[in-house]
Amino acid sequence: MDSFQRAASVQCGKRRIALFKLEDGVYAIDDVCSHEFSLLSEGEVWEGEVYCVKHGSRFDIRTGKVLSLPATKDVRTYEVKVEDGYVYVRC
Template sequence: MSWHHVATLEEFANSEVIEIEVGERRVAVYCVEGAYFAIDNICTHQFALLSDGYIDGGCVECPLHQALFDIRTGKVLEGPTDKNLETYEVKLEDGSVSVSIPE
């Protein structure tokens, strides 16, 4: 695992979600009620970017077929998929948001 810079806390002031790509992995980092969470950015049903989805509280809805995922845990809450998203550790340090992503 290695840590990857996502954004500064100031950059998150203007956005609820920021997407990063590390190798072939796409990750969405969310700020939910002042806490930061990172999940796979690709829906487990079909290819769609969850960072383009509708965010409501701690959930994100896929923009393609409306699968609903818990941002905090990656768990699917409503179909059409039953496969959870991978989650990643997030750390805040010196005003920077970073994510731990497997190599």
């Protein structure tokens, strides 16, 4: 779990998933912004939100809800389990 500081990108089948390490746990959401292709794992993280680097849309990391335009569609969240230092994502 300590192998990434704040965000990481992983591939699960055809899906790109962004992992975020927050104070209260590890969360997983779609890595691609719902507005236009841009990796959310490369965005800035502030207070549980990630900012898309391309156009500035914000998403709640815990729920996947879109918080600002230009994105209008939420991103999918994934169940995460941390066990013995390994991060498991149900995708």
